Amino acid sequence: MIRKIVYGTPFDTQAVVGSVEESGEPMAYGAVCLEDGFCYTCTLAEEDVVYGLGEANRGINKRGYCYVSDCTDIPEHTEDRRSLYAAHNFILVSGERSFGLFFDYPAKMIFDIGYTHMDTLSVSCEEANLTLYVIEGEDARHIAKQFRKLIGRSYIPPKFAFGYGQSRWGYCTKEDFRKVAKGYRNNQIPLDMIYMDIDYMQDYKDFTLNEENFQEFPQFVQEMKEENLRLIPIIDAGVKVEKGYEVYEEGVKNRYFCQREDGSDFVAAVWPGDTHFPDVLNPEARKWFGDHYQFLTDQGIEGFWNDMNEPAIFYTPEGVEAIKEKVQAFLKDTQGQVSIFEMRDAVLGLANNPRDYQSFYHQVDGKRIRHDQVHNLYGYYMTRAAGEAFERIDPDKRFLMFSRSSYIGMHRYGGVWTGDNKSWWSHLLLNLKMLPSLNMCGFLYTGADLGGFGADATRDLLLRWLALGVFTPLMRNHSAAGTRDQECYRFEDVEDFRHIIGVRYRLIPYLYSEYMKAALGDDLYFKPLAFEYPKDPHARQVEDQLMLGGEIMIAPVYTQNARGRYVYLPQEMKLVKFLPDGSLYEEILPQGHRYVEIALNEVALFIRQGKCIPLAREAQYVEAIDTTHMTMIGYAGSSYILYEDDGIHKDYEDPANYRELKF
Ligand code: GLC
Numbered sequence: 001m002i003r004k005i006v007y008g009t010p011f012d013t014q015a016v017v018g019s020v021e022e023s024g025e026p027m028a029y030g031a032v033c034l035e036d037g038f039c040y041t042c043t044l045a046e047e048d049v050v051y052g053l054g055e056a057n058r059g060i061n062k063r064g065y066c067y068v069s070d071c072t073d074i075p076e077h078t079e080d081r082r083s084l085y086a087a088h089n090f091i092l093v094s095g096e097r098s099f100g101l102f103f104d105y106p107a108k109m110i111f112d113i114g115y116t117h118m119d120t121l122s123v124s125c126e127e128a129n130l131t132l133y134v135i136e137g138e139d140a141r142h143i144a145k146q147f148r149k150l151i152g153r154s155y156i157p158p159k160f161a162f163g164y165g166q167s168r169w170g171y172c173t174k175e176d177f178r179k180v181a182k183g184y185r186n187n188q189i190p191l192d193m194i195y196m197d198i199d200y201m202q203d204y205k206d207f208t209l210n211e212e213n214f215q216e217f218p219q220f221v222q223e224m225k226e227e228n229l230r231l232i233p234i235i236d237a238g239v240k241v242e243k244g245y246e247v248y249e250e251g252v253k254n255r256y257f258c259q260r261e262d263g264s265d266f267v268a269a270v271w272p273g274d275t276h277f278p279d280v281l282n283p284e285a286r287k288w289f290g291d292h293y294q295f296l297t298d299q300g301i302e303g304f305w306n307d308m309n310e311p312a313i314f315y316t317p318e319g320v321e322a323i324k325e326k327v328q329a330f331l332k333d334t335q336g337q338v339s340i341f342e343m344r345d346a347v348l349g350l351a352n353n354p355r356d357y358q359s360f361y362h363q364v365d366g367k368r369i370r371h372d373q374v375h376n377l378y379g380y381y382m383t384r385a386a387g388e389a390f391e392r393i394d395p396d397k398r399f400l401m402f403s404r405s406s407y408i409g410m411h412r413y414g415g416v417w418t419g420d421n422k423s424w425w426s427h428l429l430l431n432l433k434m435l436p437s438l439n440m441c442g443f444l445y446t447g448a449d450l451g452g453f454g455a456d457a458t459r460d461l462l463l464r465w466l467a468l469g470v471f472t473p474l475m476r477n478h479s480a481a482g483t484r485d486q487e488c489y490r491f492e493d494v495e496d497f498r499h500i501i502g503v504r505y506r507l508i509p510y511l512y513s514e515y516m517k518a519a520l521g522d523d524l525y526f527k528p529l530a531f532e533y534p535k536d537p538h539a540r541q542v543e544d545q546l547m548l549g550g551e552i553m554i555a556p557v558y559t560q561n562a563r564g565r566y567v568y569l570p571q572e573m574k575l576v577k578f579l580p581d582g583s584l585y586e587e588i589l590p591q592g593h594r595y596v597e598i599a600l601n602e603v604a605l606f607i608r609q610g611k612c613i614p615l616a617r618e619a620q621y622v623e624a625i626d627t628t629h630m631t632m633i634g635y636a637g638s639s640y641i642l643y644e645d646d647g648i649h650k651d652y653e654d655p656a657n658y659r660e661l662k663f
Contacts, residue, residue, distance in 0.1 A: 003023040006130075007131070029099050037128055044120065047096070048063075048093055049061045051437060051440060052440055054434075055418055056434070062437075064118070068109070068110050077419075085310060086406045091123075100137075101123070107126070139534050140531050148440075152409075155387075155411060155414050155519075156398060156650075157399075162475075165476040168479050171194075174214065181229055187488075187489045187497075191229060192621050205272060228621040230303060230400075234304070235293070235307070238270040238311065239275055240273065241276060251288070256285035266316075280385050281374060290392075297390075310404070326343065359371075386399075401415070403416055411444070415443060420453045431447075435472065436528050436531075439527070457479065458560075464558060466488075467598075473511070496580065499578070505618055510614055513641075529547055555606065564597035567595075569589055569606065573609060577602050580602065589606070612638045
């Protein structure tokens with residue numbers, strides 16, 4: 001049962017696709033106060049768990065902190081961060097009574113989940129213009145499913161996107177890409193994608209190619225395809241201001257860019273220097289921007305990643321102007337009169353400054369809307385631009401697409417990666433904790449930068465992180481320019497990397513099948529344990545293990561120098577370890593707590609009692625996986641329903657896509 005309560009005159013975000021009648025009844029769970037903006041409050045019982053918020057900091061259980069939905073380009077995901085790149089305003093209170101709440105509101109929103117008062121949940125925003133959906137159901141999982149149905153089917157990528165991908169900021173030439181291809185192929189480490197970061201463009205201009213380094217690009221794309229590799233270029237939100245550059249000229253001429261109050265095109269500096277932001281909220285401008293992806297699809301490209309779409313602002317001319325005086329005073333000051341801290345904050349405050357977000361406008365249905373009132377929609381609508389364009393370019397074909405910034409609704413057009421993390425052990429665990437919350441909010445195709453984006457990765461961190469990445473739909477190793485080289489073949493004993501990534505390819509038939517079942521059934525691919533074992537008080541507390549699909553549980557190692565970890569088994573399960581020599585170690589473990597040894601070069605999973613999963617032979621790329629010769633692992637006598645399709649087209653409903661595999 002879903003109730004819709006409308007406050008004021010909300011902006012139509014198009015997060016929801018299902019039609020729900022507006023309810024006249026008052027809020028049943030908690031109270032709403034409209035005296036000073038909007039504020040919802042409710043009392044939390046001691047045993048209540050609060051799930052949700054998608055891509056957010058801290059735990060699976062979000063209790064005990066304050067989170068702010070305010071999409072921000074923030075590479076420092078320290079424990080005290082309240083906002084990350086996304087805004088996913090769905091929460092689920094699970095306890096004696098369980099209910100879900102979706103606050104469909106595209107500006108800044110505060111989720112105080114037992115922060116000010118440990119027993120109080122409060123959600124507030126400045127303007128009382130929003131739609132609140134209250135979702136009831138039998139249990140947490142059922143509520144999440146109802147919500148997912150409301151927001152529409154999750155994005156489905158092509159099957160190759162379940163392969164492993166290598167990325168790094170700094171690949172500049174064809175030779176750089178060939179080196180990566182060779183590094184993997186020569187070492188027989190499976191690989192399907194190499195990502196192209198901003199250096200492939202000419203002066204960081206969207207929909208261009210570096211003239212010197214990427215001549216005859218279609219041939220190069222083809223050369224990589226012959227190696228069974230796909231190139232996946234990045235697209236940034238800001239369009240470089242440069243006379244004569246086609247995209248810029250078209251946007252200016254047609255008034256497709258976001259404008260200042262005086263009607264001039266708003267300028268923000270990002271990678272290319274000064275840029276304009278395409279007004280992707282304006283349907284005409286959105287179509288125009290989306291159509292430009294064809295520049296690359298025409299050359300053989302089949303996937304993209306959308307970046308800097310919070311939208312990130314390094315600085316604006318107005319911002320620089322405003323601190324000029326301060327800087328000059330500081331430079332003249334020899335007496336310590338101008339505080340260095342104030343100075344530093346002023347300079348750092350140039351980036352992503354709230355003042356700048358208040359100074360430009362969108363055109364929606366003939367109305368002018370100030371950006372800060374719809375800020376959290378920008379990444380969503382940029383990705384929607386691409387998704388709608390792909391439908392025009394080739395309606396039968398699936399394209400790979402994921403974005404950095406997002407809002408609920410975007411999950412229908414693409415996946416997300418979780419942005420600039422660090423090569424920190426704590427971020428491996430944070431990656432795990434975000435996964436079920438992201439799924440609840442519709443984002444099934446997700447993953448983090450494996451090995452960490454910023455800072456130097458160590459060999460053991462990368463191995464352990466890959467052993468989690470084996471299970472995430474998006475499995476990509478990405479790192480920042482200037483950090484330690486992070487491609488697998490750069491480390492000693494490459495056979496360990498070959499083995500771990502090899503396990504991924506053996507599992508792809510199962511992982512893909514479970515992904516598709518989750519997408520088609522509005523279900524979760526990753527679940528907190530309590531979603532499967534709602535009556536089990538221990539399961540409710542587990543923050544470092546996940547249920548995956550209908551058959552398995554994962555419990556990755558996330559601490560340095562550990563040779564294993566404690567695992568909680570909510571029921572009897574079969575532990576399966578993929579050993580480096582290619583063999584399997586299997587042991588039935590009873591319900592309860594248990595220390596499980598997992599070496600650095602092993603992958604472990606737990607199969608639920610009475611279930612089994614298929615296992616393919618290793619392959620170097622997705623298309624080479626042989627699903628006609630698979631073995632079954634788990635409990636003998638059981639069977640598994642495998643979903644399989646061609647991985648390219650969209651014939652999801654064909655009953656022939658399902659077949660029963662018996663063990
Ligand atoms: C941003 C992205 C990162 C990318 C970099 C350069 O920081 O999050 O993934 O490598 O920009 O494009």
